Amino acid sequence: EVRLVQSGAEVKKPGESLKISCKGYEFLYNSYWIAWVRQMPGKGLELMGIIFPGDSDTRYSPSFQGQVTISADMSLRTTYLQWSGLKASDTAMYYCAIPHYAPDVFDIWGQGTMVTVSS
């Protein structure tokens, strides 16, 4: 079964760093763009950026450029989303997703990682 499994919920303080992960199973990991999507509490979906693990080509939405870093480790079949200095406004659910069966749309999603940033 094609699936994405994300790391568990995190509670952090403002200014701390964080790296969350998304591991892929049962698909050619180096052949699909992997996206990170943010959903703030009670709000809609925002695509943060995408990475192609095959060559590490990474692209960011303008709103997230410079705010987060997306990376991938092909040997671990794992994609990462990291922050170097969290803010309270980073409190959100974060999803990874891939366009597996349908082109350019996200038909396989991870279960989500809740990040809470609070002093």
Place this chain on the structure above:
Amino acid sequence: EIVMTQSPATLSVSPGERATLSCRASQSVSSNLAWYQQKPGQAPRLLIYGASTRATGIPARFSGGGSGTEFTLTISSLQSEDFAVYYCQQYNNWWTFGQGTKVEIK
């Protein structure tokens, strides 16, 4: 950035009735439009892509239409499991989502 605007924000419908959701793009996205369903505590689920193609396993009561800047998602006869939030997404130029339409029980 292409802005996607969904209407209405909330749609109150009785089970068995038809629901029609709208999505407008700030510029043409051709047929590069998808619809997702999200239930509380769950990840989004792809319903429709290419404006009108149902994703694998999606029931025939879900149908999509439109092209250019105006799109619709129709649920022909609402079932209890269809009460959720629905998002449109364009993928013609990067990816942007609408703000969502909540379909609630009337």
